[in-house]
Amino acid sequence: MIEPGRYTSGRIALANLSASIQSLELRRGREVAFADLLALSDLLFVRGDVLGRISDHDRAELIAHGAIVLAPATATALFIRARLAGRFHRFTEANLLLDQAVAAGYPTREIDAECAALLQATGRYRQALVLRERLAKDEPGIRTLGARASLLAEMGEWVLAEDCYAAALAADDGISPIPCAQLLFEWGVSAMRGGHLNRAEEIFSHLDAVLPQHVPGRGHRAEVAIARGRLDAALALVGPLLEVSDDPEYRAVYAQVLSALGERHAAAREAERAASGYERLLARRPEAYAHHAAAFFTGPGKAAHADIDRHSKEVTHGHH
Structure with missing residues (x-):
């Protein structure tokens, strides 16, 4: 899928990203310029996406408000x-602001890209597809083609989506592995949602080769391993992520693996930590985290508590 040496090393790419962030942070300490703040916010969002760091997203939002x-x-x-409202799933607010931006004369192309994302996020796929196809035709690149591919996958057009993902990958003319890694992540997630677990594993393995530090990629690869009964592999994938990411999603996956391995107390402890993390996020950003939190509280979180309750009763009965 990807030729060895096609991209800069993932470690170097992330070091360069962090160096750029640090440079802009230092410049911000001396002078405040709109373009610098916007660039800093964008880079923080990228690093937050790649490393699963909510703290980077929070910082990015704060800087964007300064811009x-x-x-x-x-x-x-x-x-x-x-754009901020859309990123944090406040879709009604985002739509109103986009309408106001159009009326104030903001460039149509960027408006269309944001509108397509909002339409897709709210299930209006056909309307979104019209915009996605126009954007991809006008400027066929990894982002426009990749966005069209993800929409097609969500619409259940898996064969077309695969072709479009491949075209997006072929259109990448950069040397940084980050855009490719983000595309592969979306591709792998689309394969998971479609029930194509073998394909998802294959795609996530390519992502791992391109950017092994990609936290969401490894987290979802661990979920594929769980679904295929490869618990040791899942544990090896998700364990190290807890040192890098502050997103409770990975602790929730970790708890799920521990529970499946019969480590009831450890699973319950990690599930409690994940629950606390989700509760904090829901208090701050209910729209952005409601879906993930619900999946946790009705799945791994609930299962871990059931396991520990059952174990406690067994121990109590044993003493009698």
């Missing part, structure tokens, strides 16, 4: 606010 204050035009400020 809004310095925005050169009202339309620009409205668009940044719309």
Whole structure:
């Protein structure tokens, strides 16, 4: 799928990303410029996505709000606010802000890309597809083709989606592995959702070769391993992520593996930690984390507590 040496080493790419963030942070300490703040926010969002760091997302949002204050035009400020609202799943707010940005004269192309994402997120696939196809035709690149592929996969058009993912990969003309890694992650997740576990494993293995530090990729690969009964492999994949990411999703997966291995007390302890993490996130960003939290509280979280309750009763009965 990807030729060896096609991209810069993942470790170097992440080091360069962090160096760019640090440089912009230092510059921000000396002078405040709109373009620098916007670039810093974007880079923090990228690092947060790759390393599963909610703290980076929080920092990115804070910096973006600083950029809004310095925005050169009202339309620009409205668009940044719309993009933030969309990222954190406040879709009604995002739509209203986009409408206002259009009325204020913000460029149509960027508006269309954001509109397509909102339409897809709210299940209006056919309308989203019209925009995705136009964007991909006007500027066929890894992001536009990849976005179209993910939409097709969500619509159940798996064969077309696979072709489009492959085309997106072929269109990548950069040397950084990060855009490719993000595409492979979306591709692997789409395969999982479609029940194509062998294909998902294959895609995640390519992602691991390109950017082994990609936390969500390893976390989802661990979920595939769980589904295939490969618990030791899942444990090896997800365990190290707890040292890198502050997202409770990976602790929840870890608890799920421990529970499946019969480590009831350890599983319950990790599930409690994951539950606390989700509760904090739900208090701050209910729209963004409601889906993941619900999946946890009705799945691994509930199962781990059931296991520990059952074990406690067994111990109590044993004493009698």
